[in-house]
Amino acid sequence: MKFTMSWLRDHLDTTASVDEIAETLTDLGLEVEEVINPLDTLKGFTVGFVKEAEKHPDADRLRVCKVETDAGLQQIICGAPNARAGIRVVVAKPGMYVPGIDTTIQVGKIRGIESHGMMCSEREMELSDEHDGIIELPGEPAIGTEFADWLAEHQPEKVDPVIEIAITPNRQDALGIRGIARDLAARGLGTLKPYAVEPVAGSFESPIKVTIADDLKDKACPHFTGRVIRGVKNGPSPAWLQARLKAIGLRPISALVDITNFFTFDQNRPLHVFDADIVKGDLSVRWVDAPTEYEGLDDKTYTVEPGMMGIYDDAGLESIGGCLGGAHTGCTEDTVNVFLESAYWDPVTIAATGRRLKLNSDAKYRFERGVDPEFTLPGLEAATKMILEICGGEASEIVQDGAPVAYDRAYKLDTDRVASLVGMDIPAETQRKTLEDLGFTLKGDVAHPPSWRSDVKGEADLVEEVARIASLTKLEGRPMPRPQAGVPKPVLTVTQQREQAARRTAAALGYNECVTYSFIDEASARLFGGGEDATRLENPISSEMSHMRPALLPGLLQAAARNQARGFADMALFEIGTAFHGGEPGEQHLLLSGLLVGHTGPRDVHGARRPVDVFDVKADAEAVLAAIGAPAKVQILRGAQGWWHPGRHGKICLGPKKVLGVFGELHPKVLQEMDVKGPAMAFTIWPAEVPVKRSTGATRAALQISDLQAVERDFAFVVDADVEALTLVNAAAGADKALIEDVRVFDEFIGGALGEGKKSLAITVRLQPTDQTLTEKDIEAIGAKIVEKVTKATGGTLRS
Amino acid sequence: MDDLRTKYLEAIAGAGDESALEDLRLQAVGKKGEVSLKMRELGKMTPEERQVMGPKLNALKDEINSALSAKKSALADAALDERLRTEWLDVTLPSRPRRQGTIHPVSQVTEEVTTIFADMGFAVAEGPQVEDDWYNFDALNIPAEHPTRTEMDTFYMHKAEGDDRPPHVLRTHTSPVQIRAMQEQGAPIRVIAPGRVYRADYDQTHTPMFHQIEGLAIDRDISMANLKWCLEEFCRAFFEVDKVELRFRASHFPFTEPSAEVDLRCSWEGGTLKVGEGDDWMEILGSGMVHPHVLRSGGIDPDQWQGFAFGIGIDRLAMLKYGIPDLRAFFDSDLRWLRHYGFASLDVPSLAGGLSR
Secondary structure: OEEEHHHHHHHEEOOOOHHHHHHHHHHHOOOEEEEEOHHHHOOOOEEEEEEEEEEEOOEEEEEEEEEEEOOEEEEEEEOOOOOOOOOEEEEEOOOOEEHHHOEEOOOEEEOOEEEOOEEOOOHHHOOOOOOOOOOOOOOOOOOOOEHHHHHHHHOHHHHOOEEEEOOOOOOHHHHOHHHHHHHHHHHOOOEEOOOOOOOOOOOOOOOOOEEEOHHHHOOOOOEEEEEEEEOOOOOOOOHHHHHHHHHOOOOOOOHHHHHHHHHHHHHOOOOEEEEOOOOOOOEEEEEOOOOEEEEEOOOOEEEEOOOOEEEEEOOEEEEEOOOEEEOOOOOOOOOOOEEEEEEEOOHHHHHHHHHHHOOOOHHHHHHHHOOOHHHHHHHHHHHHHHHHHHHOOEEOOOEEEEOOOOOOOOEEOOOOHHHHHHOOOOOHHHHHHHHHHOOOEEEOOEEEOOOOOOOOOOHHHHHHHHHHHHOHHHOOOOOOOOOOOOOOOOOOOHHHHHHHHHHHHHHHOOOEEOOOOOEEOHHHHHHOOOOOHHHEEOOOOOHHHOEEOOOOHHHHHHHHHHHHHOOOOOEEEEEEEEEEOOOOOOOEEEEEEEEEEOEOOOOOOOOOOOEOOHHHHHHHHHHHHHHOOOOOOOEEEOOOOOOEEEEEEEEEEOOOOOEEEEEEEEOHHHHHHOOOOOOEEEEEEOHHHOOOOOOOOOOOOOOOOOOOOOEEEEEEEEEEOOOOHHHHHHHHHOOOOOOEEEEEEEEEEEOHHHOOOEEEEEEEEEEOOOOOOOOHHHHHHHHHHHHHHHHHHHOOEEOO | OHHHHHHHHHHHHHOOOHHHHHHHHHHHHOOOOHHHHHHHHHHHOOHHHHHHHHHHHHHHHHHHHHHHHHHHHHHHHHHHHHHHHHOOOOOOOOOOOOOOOEEOHHHHHHHHHHHHHHHOOOEEOOOOOEEOHHHHOHHHOOOOOOHHHHHOOOOEEOOOOOOOOOOOEEOOOOOHHHHHHHHHHOOOEEEEEEEEEEOOOOOOOOOOEEEEEEEEEEEOOOOHHHHHHHHHHHHHHHOOOOOOOEEEEEEEEOOEEEEEEEEEEEEOHHHOOEEOOOOEEEEEEEEEEEOHHHHHHOOOOOOOOEEEEEEEEHHHHHHHHHOOOOOHHHHOOOHHHHHHHOEOOOOOOEOOOEOOO
């Protein structure tokens, strides 16, 4: 919402400066977005007098002028056709910035002759588009006078500061300049000027009648007023009106249209004018009954549909009520008889219509936020008066249907509430005065909001108004004690603690944390088991972001592909966040995924570099699981989803259905589809799947250590190549659960002399006696038992 | 005797290696060595002679033994020196590479904020990102067709055919968590709710996904003045300065009343933000007293309870505090960016050790 200072002064008697007003508006909740004060940009331009003007010896169109300025007599070269001796001009001296040409003036030579400044046109100072010549000032203003001061005195409309404010959706009243003035006056920054609407008596019966269909009258269009004004002359509007509209960014069109726009901004009262000679018969307001092609005043064609409100004459649809007038009955320069409309439209219906038609007009914007229902008729009268003044003509009697919607509501003003809710001490009398200044009627301690404040809907709103006008800037902070005195308790839930621990562990393992978008393209989603309709966005911002992600890996793979394109081949990325397994609230789950691509590091002199492999991600997955309290004893099962390499992955499980995580190599096809140069290793952890420890406190179990010497013995077995190491290890460990402390695989050898389909696995078994030192005989006995168990479990043999 | 002494001490001094030393030891003090043989002769001597020669021979034996052991360690030292001389390494070679992981600024800042509010008694609440229309809008006093709904650029979920409910949305703010937390815990309550939020907007300064942290405190007599204090304390702690100045500016949010935008006094000298000084004001968050309608939506009686709520952009806080220029880069996962703006795994924010290093 834009307005000018002079327009504001129509309603507000104030001596406040532009800066004060701007600051106050922001504080009142009418946030100033921009102040354009031409006086600021014109500072330093002064009046000069051209004493001599000779033709430039080397250029026909240039003149060498001697100009009297506040800096003495200066030589200025000028190319304007009207540059001549004896005129008073506006001079920009060297060093000054000229906004219209975006240039700082320098002393320079033009075709060999020095020039010490510039004489300006209106366009060069961004005052208008006028550029036929330099400005010639009438009268005899003193040389050196600030041009801005001269303008302020002689052409104030040209230096009228423009203020643009953002309007929050609740402040319908501030969509009219009068409402803004009312707020400022309530704050004490001036007084609100009286505004009285004098009815204009009609001298004949309106030839056009209006009716509202019954099914609109209760809500959608409760009140419609209008009248014919005949014999108008619709030329350009007067200069003052054009200047105002231009200043706030509107294009003057014709007197009739400009007058309706004036009331839109002055009073938040949109109006419409029909060419009465084109309207056929009477006007009726009713629901659109079938899709209809409609050409609007904005020269666009719309398909108007049922659920929208139309204004019809005998020829058909002439206006989308409250949104946009029709081209067919629009007023032109030739319009002589006009029908002026002032109606009240339901905000909800207007908002829906605007959204469906993708239509945004000043009228729609205002009706959807709400206009003053009591001002429908006064608005019509005020506009009639202005039309008669500007365009002449003769007004008919008023025709109307319906009545203003009831707005009267009342809320108890509890003056203590400001102190208890806001924490400001404002005297009761001040509170009452504030409300009255804003147009509220107080009957005892009951406040009735004015018709232009449909947003006020409760006691809390009264408090808000009082606090807002008193200024929240004055609010002083007041300590809020902790709910319980003393050292605060931890607040994070188990899952939240796990999330933090998992994140920091992954980073400690050398992974860089990413935050990727929660939405992803359908093809990538499908590769990871998603992409179904339930997780599809109805209005995605692009096809790259069409579905909620089913997993974190597709986002990480895309990130890897981007980094590879930037020349980074080796990387370790991870993300912890939600993935979505459905489209209902809550159909989301937390997971952590890590991705290793390329090599373990850059080429190095130590030969440490090698391609990343499955056992890297296995170790990392185990480390993260350990950090969030997963038990050390797990099963490694196969058969995870299809995006894993079928033979090179494992599920970390507590039983076949309790999967804590998966690690492995990603399927080459998936990498190819996602444009990642592999191989790529990954792991995923589901933190919520880790059982919560049934802890009884911080105490650890007592440490059991033996003073007796532990013994290690190595065994190598030849087994079939597909026998899993864990089977062998578990079998060996089972030989004597009390004595065997640890079984570790330390070598794997495949093929060679062992023959096709065979491998050798070497284990070291650590025996920890607890009551007496082991004899060679004891050890041999356990060794034999280990061999027996392993042979039985794996079908292998002890390697000789 | 003196000849013997001179002979062996000189020979020991001149020995070139350990085996030569061993030979000398055998020759002198070995079982059949010269000194040992002489000691055997002691038995044949008179007691008087023995008293003279005994100690002398013993002294000679000791002297030779210590000379042998001194020479032995001298030889070992020389050999070690020689070995070490050959073991020279170019220590300017690069160290064995080790990957350096990082924490994303959004996570770091979320933890910082959580740490501060936890100290003031706020727990962390969570809620779904695909949200019910009622929780995202109606419960928060944003009825259908309210202009706020269209201004929020909401993402809608696809609706199955025959589903008559309003479409689910991607939550446009963390405020619905207020409602869920109130429904679950009742009053009094103090929670913050960090998380992802979504709006269909993508340009220089907007991304379709960003992060917010919601704050909610409800009790019998919590006022807007308490809100201001809370936010002052938060800003002071978060920006790690001695004092901050906040300015409350009247505004409008459907879910609070009165509502205020909160500005922070700052300066932008040389493009660097300094909090607590200067003449600029920077808008950092929106806040207000929870609207009675919202309390009722959360199952709390507005005649008995009151309190405040606020919402802050986490990404924006990170940008301001750590001087990160471009929001879009947060979600691009450019390794150079992650390494430059990321945090070390052990940089865990704490009130005792400070939030940042």
